Amino acid sequence: MTQALHIVGGGMAGSEAAWQAAKMGVDVVIHEMRPTVGTFAHQTGNLAEMVCSNSFRSDDDEQNAVGLLHWEMRAANGLIMTTADAHRLPAGGALAVDRDPFAEAVTAKLRAHPRITVTDEEVTSLPDDGQWIFATGPLTSAKLGEAIQAETGSDALAFFDAIAPIVYAESIDMSKAWMQSRYDKGETEEERTAYLNCPMDRDQYEAFIDALLAADKTEFHEGETAGYFDGCLPIEVMSERGRETLRHGPMKPVGLTNPHQPDVKPHAVVQLRRDNALGTLFNIVGFQTKMKYGAQAEVFRMIPGLENASFARLGGIHRNTFINSPTLLDAQMRLKSKPNIRFAGQITGVEGYVESAAMGLLAGRMAAAEILGRTLPEVPQDSAMGALIHHITGGAEAKTFQPMNVNFGLFRPVDGLKGGRRGRKDRYKAYTDRAKAEWTEWLAQS
Structure with missing residues (x-):
């Protein structure tokens, strides 16, 4: 044996x-x-x-x-x-x-x-x-x-890893948001509409960045000096690297057309991806965060379409060892x-x-x-x-x-x-x- x-x-x-x-x-x-x-x-x-x-x-x-x-x-x-x-x-x-x-x-x-x-x-x-x-x-x-x-x-060795929040679909305002995959990727209509998009104009984007930078964030304990993994950076860390960083990262507006205003190109777009088969949950793509819970709800509700968002899970940060x-x-x-x-x-x-x-x-x-x-x-x-x-x-x-x-x-x-x-x-x-x-x-x- x-x-x-x-x-x-x-x-x-x-x-x-x-x-x-x-x-x-x-x-x-x-x-x-x-x-x-x-x-x-x-x-x-x-x-x-x-x-x-x-x-x-x-x-x-x-x-x-x-x-x-x-x-x-x-x-x-x-x-x-x-x-x-x-x-x-x-x-x-x-x-x-x-x-x-x-x-x-x-x-x-x-x-x-x-x-x-x-x-x-x-x-x-x-x-x-x-x-x-x-x-x-x-x-x-x-x-x-x-x-x-x-x-x-x-x-x-260690670094810090962050988790993105999840939103209940029923709490999203679809008069402002719309369903579309970037560049309409996918072979079926369901695949081409796998993502939900929330547009921002320039003023909304600038206010959002200001709020991110000012929000209360989780502080590390003394002696915790580990960095972040670049593939999972908190959005606050990205925004600290430059005000345009998010617009060229998870909030890039390319490959998308807002059916509510087809002639207006969004300055930035927040994408949410379906998180379950029922389509009742959506996670905010690329929005890993170290903001404290109260700050998260306040800042994320600045996103057009998420003003009344209800969260199934807020984001968080944890130590990752290897x-x-x-x-x-x-x-x-x-x-x-x-x-x-x-x-x-x-x-x-x-x-x-x-x-x-x-x-x-x-x-x-x-x-x-x-x-x-x-x-x-x-x-x-x-x-x-x-x-x-x-x-x-x-x-x-x-x-x-x-x-x-x-x-x-x-x-x-x-x-x-x-x-x-x-x-x-x-x-x-x-x-x-x-x-x-x-x-x-x-x-x-x-």
Whole structure:
């Protein structure tokens, strides 16, 4: 009888790791501290709960690196992608999901698997024996964080992550707002109207920026000097970088026409994306915030169409910890000082739901293979999976290591395209064609 694989953390990475290992014939125990021990951001005890956005970002597998990662995970029969597809919401070219049914479905599938056991207990130490994967994510508990710090002999790196608010659809004034995806992206009418838009003229925008800058904000405790992840900056931080920053970011007015005033071009536009299948909830896109709750309601109700907005959830900010993976992990994602332990997900320094699940997929397969006495071929570096794992286990500069989304900057140049001899579209297509071929071959050999 083979030994069991223990996975600490039932988020995107832990859930995917468990699924992959169980499918390979290994018994798995998921140790998830929720709901016995809660966190600031989680609302339920479900596995794979989405605590920030409900989007897995672009689903374009030919021109976008995260879309390519979607493709690779689907090719590997990934649980997260399969479930996301089943609970997909209209979102133009993005893959957005109905967050609660999605998490409920992942939880049901894992609990129903005959090789998987789920326990609601907090693990606070790093075991000396057995095969373990730690996928505790950005909200690793304080006790476990201390154990990791004691083992690695270095301080855990950290940054602050922010959450965007969610609005009840019935409280939005549709005489001012309208439904439209930017540039009318999407194949169906439902997809082309996946976003709700609130326009601002110049005076409204300037007043909004003034209010953002003046609002009461959450202050960090003494000694908390971590920075922000650039892909999830609070809107106040963006506005502090310049008054036009938001107009060229989440509030850019391009690709949209206001049907209430078709001849008037908005100075800025706030977009909200559907957050559930019923269309009763919308999250404010790109509006992660560290404003205090009272200030949030006051400032966000300055947005035309949201004057009487009712919030299902206000935004917030939390500390996000990760390890210096290039220094601490080997190519198999094992902790060098304790090779019976692997790390996966955001705690390794990848950023995003998809990237976290992808590293869980690899960690689960690697751990299962080791338990079964098999050796998996090296993950091809020119795949999206390979580019990510190479980055976190040695490709990144350890002294300046920061969380990273998958992007084509992590990919090796394609022969004949180096130096930009062709356009970006051709270059990205070459990256994805090469990645798909190498990933397909790796799966066949694994």
